[in-house]
Structure formats: C-alpha cells, structure tokens
Amino acid sequence: MHCEREPETVHATRHGSCSADLLHHIEDCPACTEARHIAQALLPEAVFLQSTVDLPPAMQVWESAQSKAQTFALERTSRVLTILKAAGFVYAAIFVVWSIRTFPIVKHYSILPAVTGEAASTSLAAAVIGASCIVSGLWYMLRKDKHVKALSHSGLS
C-alpha cells in the first residue's frame, strides 16, 4: 500500500541521483515503482509550467494587497460606527417614548418615590442634554453619509 522509501524515491527522481540500493528496492517495490513513474511524469510538467508562466509583477500584487488591507480596515471600523449609529437611534427612540410618558407626570409627582421633584428635574435635564448631543451627532453623521453617497453616485469619491 505505502512504502517508507517513497519520499526517498521521489527525491532521487527529482535530483536524478538514485543509489544502486534504492534502484534495487524500486524494482521490487510496486509502491515506489508507481511513485517514480508519477514523479517522472509530473516533474517535467512542473518545470515546464514554471518556466513558461507569465506572472503579474510582484508590485501589482503588493499594491492589490495594500488596497485590500485598507478595505478590510475600513470595513472593520465602519462596522463599529454602524453599531454606534444604531445604538444612538435606539436611545433616541426610547428617550422620545419615555419623555412623552414622563413629562406630564413629572410636573405634579415624582417619577419614583425615592426621587424628589427637584432630583427628577435634574435627571430629566441631564437626559435631555444627553439626547440632544446624541441626536445632533446622529444628524451630523447622517448628513455626512448622504454627502458621501452623493459623491460616490457622481463618481467623485
């Protein structure tokens, strides 16, 4: 099935240096005989292919690799920004729903029994400021996205 001296046979066939001992073994070993036949057929084919191939220049491959690396890096960071945008939208939506429900109540009562009217107002003010920052950031990012899309459609980017 398999002979331990097969690699040795292939190596000797490649380098054309077969010892008498190995030659004697190959004659008696069907696995090594087949291995030698196949190596004798494939090795000249490999040499021919390697000598005739017209490869692209190394620098072309290098530049392509660089541009791909940049694309991967951009995709990676764009993914983080997309997550941030989505989180911003979720926050904005939750804030809107919450504030609609809370504003009428907070005028007269505390939101939670432990939170006094004054503390509730401060919390609300902080939430409003936070929401304003997030929404303005989102709005700015969306405007920029629109601008980039318009540029790419016009072929300028």
Next chain:
Amino acid sequence: MNVAYTIPNFAGAHAEEDLLMDERDFQILYDRTARPLWAYLIRVSGRKDVADDVMQETFCRFLARKPQAMDEQSTRKYLFRIASNLLNDRWRRKEDAEQPEIEEAGFSRDVDARLDVQRTMQQLKPRERQLLWLAYVEEMNHAEIAATTGLSTLSIRMLLFRARRKAAGLLRPAIMVKG
C-alpha cells in the same frame, strides 16, 4: 473633521503598517514562490483564470495575516496552505465545476508526454490531483499534506494511495511505450 471620518481614515492609514513586510522582502518572496505555486494551481484547478485569481488572493491573504517570522520553506508551505484553502472554498461553492481544459502543449521538448500528463490529470478528481502534486512535485510528506489540505494524516494515506494507483494506471501505457 468628525469621528465618522477620522476613524476610517485612521484605519486606512494604518492598514499599510499592518502588512508584515516591505516591498523588497515581498519581491524576493514572490520571485521564489509564485511560479511553483502557480504551477500547482493550474494543474490542480485545470484553469488559468482560477490559477491567476487564487494566486493573487493567496499573496494578499498572506500579507494581511501577518504571520510570525518564518523560514523560506515554512513560508512556502504556508502559501500552499492558503492556496489550498481557497481552492477548497471554490470546490465547496462549486465555482470550478467545469472540466479542466487540455491546453496547447506549445513547443516543449516532449509534447506527447505533456499531453499524457494533462489527460491523466483531467481524468483525476481535483482532490487526487492536489494530493499527487503535493506529494510528488512539492515532496511533502503525509503530515505536511494534511496540514496543507486540512485533511487528517490517515485520510491522506488512503486518498494518496488511491490517487497514485489511478494515476499510475492512466500513465502506465504511455510510459511503457516510451520505454
């Protein structure tokens, strides 16, 4: 400048630094490994377009993966491994379903012998072609072939034996005639 622009630009600018070697090192590596790699790909896939694509992609992935410093032999094996994985992906997606074409033998010294080899390779399965090439041209042992192809050493032993028998049966008449 806003965050949305700054982060991707920063990433883009540093992507070059992510590549593991400089242009000169790459040139040397490419000169030493591209030809044997392309010969492997063309004979296993049987298609020039596939060989060109996979070879280019192999070097791109090699540069992007930032492997640790390796000697030439290990680098060569690593490239063959990436290329084999890419071929496996294509076979899985059945992108290379077409039969390999028998190309023109050109003006080689032994046109008949080349055509025999091409016909034999055409009659073998891609996996058989792959194993035979790695074993008998690249002189890889079973463990190395297993690492390159992602198969177990035991499977390699069995598959290579079958491929060898089949190829020998297909090549034998031509070899016998040649004496």
